[in-house]
Amino acid sequence: MFTTLAAGTDSESLAQVAPFLYLIFAAITILSAWMIVISQNIVRMAMYLLFTLGGVAGLYFLMSAEFLAAIQLIVYAGGTLILIVFGVMLTSKNPFIRLQTMLWERCVAIGLGLLLAMLMVIALANTPIKQTGTEAVAQNHDIHTLAITMLSKYLVPFEVAAVLLLVVMIGAAYMARRRA
């Protein structure tokens, strides 16, 4: 009773600000992503990537996937990006060095990207999708359900992911070690 009421209030208040939030987060995400494409400075690219990832995390919030949003921030923005920045620092004598591609290459790239986007839009338009309401989301998309699902239905992938992380840790440390 209480939970439904609270959820109802939440969703109501959310519905009022959702368009604004969506616009903001989507703008951040898309603009930053394209800034990565345009930028020639690898450090700036890393910075824009951080904004993109943050925007995606915001969109997750918007879709009431709070846990995922937190993980996105912690692991992606906090972990992977730091890793990438380290990579940038370790692999550049001069971090501001420019490694530019030729113009025709860039034209091909943009063309391919646009073609892909266009095809996707067409595909989306041609696919009928039946959407569900928000009630089920309020009922099912809490962290409790997520945890139960992870440790029951997705237990094996979970364990495999654990092993994978161990292997990656050892492998990465082995490959990146200082050689005699």
Place this chain on the structure above:
Amino acid sequence: MHAMLTLAELTSDQELIRKLLFCATLLPLVSSIFTLFLGTKWLKKQTGQFAVSAMAMSFVCALFAAFKFTTGDVEPFTWAIPWIPIPGREAGYLYLGLFCDQLTVALMVMVTLISTLVHIYSIGYMEGDKRYERFFCYLSAFTFSMLGIVTANGLMQLFVFWELVGLTSYLLIGFWFEKKGPQQACKKAFVMNRVGDTGFLIGFGILFAQLGGKVLLPATDGGMFDAIAAELGGKAEIMANPPMWLTIAGIGLFFGAIGKSAQFPLHTWLPDAMEGPTPVSSIVHSATMVAAGVYLTARIFPILTPAAHLFVCIIGLITLVMAACMAVVMTDIKRVLAYSTLSQLGYMILGVGSGAYIFALFHLVTHAFFKCCLFQCSGSVINMAHHQQDMRYYGGLAKKMPLTALAYGICTLTISGIGFGSWSFLSGFYSKDGIILGSYNYAHELGGWGSLFLWGPIIVAYITPFYMARSFALTFLGKPRDQHLYDHVKEAPKTMVGPQLVLALFAIISVPWILPWEHMIEMTQQSLVANGVTWIPGLHELHEAHHGIAAPLLFGLAGLLMIGVGIWMYKDGFGKAEFLLKKVPGLKILHTWALNKFYFDHLYDIFIVKMTKCFAGICSFIDKWGVDGLVNVVGLWTKGLARFTGGFDNKVVDGLVNGAANSARAGGQALRTTQPGRIRVYVSLLFVGLIIALMFALTLVAN
């Protein structure tokens, strides 16, 4: 469908003895395994104490078993369990078990006691060696192998332990394998023993061929070969109508003993085995390895034919005389003792051959004590004299090492067989006298040239006190000939002196008090008469006559006399001996001859090593020109054929193959342009592919 062997139920006493002997045999093995795996890690410097305590426990078990056996009037018994099934043989199984009679318990006590004392001695002798722990492992394994031989319940089992003795002796003699000498010595011992074992296997094979699986059956109550002898009608029948094959089989088996006991043709390994650590020498020369040969000879006694008896006696006699002569001229203290051992072993073998096998075994036990003691004494001296083994540098050491000198002196008297009339306080007198008694009877039986078998042992009985007194005088009496060495010598540590004194004590008291002399003669006589050995009609009377007249003059006092002569001659070094060598014509040649060990090593080198090499050369020649020539002709033919097929191959087959390869290369050349190695190109192609796939899917949906 194997018929299981049914053995007699053991009485409770027998059962107890069986368990005790079982423990006594296995304890050294356990100790060996423990020291092998835990020695260097856990026990470290305590390894010696650990091995000694295991051996002491083994000794207590053996002693208790012997006590039970002699006091409880226990019958000899046998015990066996099936080991390996043999299809199609009447035995059905190879058996694994234990055989026990008077001989077994006596030898068990002797071996475990001496081994215990040698273990104790080793603690002192091997101290500071870098493979200290490993030494005790080997030593315990060696003892275990010997105990296995003594308790073996059948030829097969005996042979297994027989070979184990060979292996462990190899390890022990070559213990200091970093040095050249031990390397050669252990190889020599091993190879010599293999020669003897070949004979053993031949004898075994003949028995098996003639008698079948019965040979593999466990021993009956009378001993390992009793059943075989019974199969052939008993010893009396064998002596009366000896089959030829049995003679050969007996000699074959005896060859095994020749190898292990270092008898005449295969004797050269024993003096060389001196290269091993002295505790090894002392145990090899007394309780274990050489004893195994005599033990086997005594065990095969029931199936020896008259011809085999003669053969055994001849071998014994040759070894006896030859080794005694060599012992007189040696200057290395351990070599003197080694040749002395050879000579005493000759006595034992002669004793078995001439029928007095009980005395031979008696001599085995007494000799084990005093020879072990002598070796330990020499080891102490050598250890203290900075590994100087040459007696020419000794002299006057009695003042520095009184206890060692005392033990050495007692054993010298014992080995000399000092006695007064028919009585002595030393065990050596009785055992040696018994053997001479047996050979006297045998010589009497043969007549004519057979009297050699009497005079040989008697002459050696004179030589023995002489060379023992010589070594004693050179080492312990007179003035020091090397002052520097003399100054550094001091009494050996307690762990070394203690065992020496205990052994000397046993050399005095052993056996005459445990097993009465008269009883022993009676036993020999009875068993021989019962076995149909014809040449001993009235041993008891002979014994009386022998001792009444000849013995006191011949041995007891003569021994004392010769000791006196030896000490007088060598008290002040080699002066008198060299004077004699100069004055007496011909003596010099004899001396050189004996000093070079009768040139046996040279002989073997020329006749066996050189001939083998020559034969190998001939073989190699034949191989090179005969076999290789043939091969080369075949090779040329093959080459010609190969040329032809090669041409065919090159032109026709390769043409096809090359064509295929060329077309493949052209295809690859065309395809590799799509692989520029640029990551962007790959990714572009990937997305182009994705776009094409999407378009295709969309057209499908649209239609």
Place this chain on the structure above:
Amino acid sequence: MTMLALFQPGLYHLLAVSIALLTAGVAVILTKRNAVGILMGVELILNAAGLNFVAFNRYVWANAVDGQMFTLFIIVLAAAEAAVALAIFLNFYNNFDTINVDQADELQG
């Protein structure tokens, strides 16, 4: 108000963002010569995929959380992939003294 209702987030809004992200990712991969830059493009594509999963889970099949689960695994795999990729880049950089992927053509056909 109608403007706002138009931007009330639904499935298509999120998919639009996802498409933009994917396209940007492809463009990044195709235009960068820096290996780390390419890695960033890959991360963008992975994010687009994750966004898709969450969006479909949220608006099409809200009875379960399988889509979120998949995104979770994508994040984990992305982290692992980034670690291994950077290790490889370090090796590459140590051996060739550059991070330009165009020079990594030793195995060129």
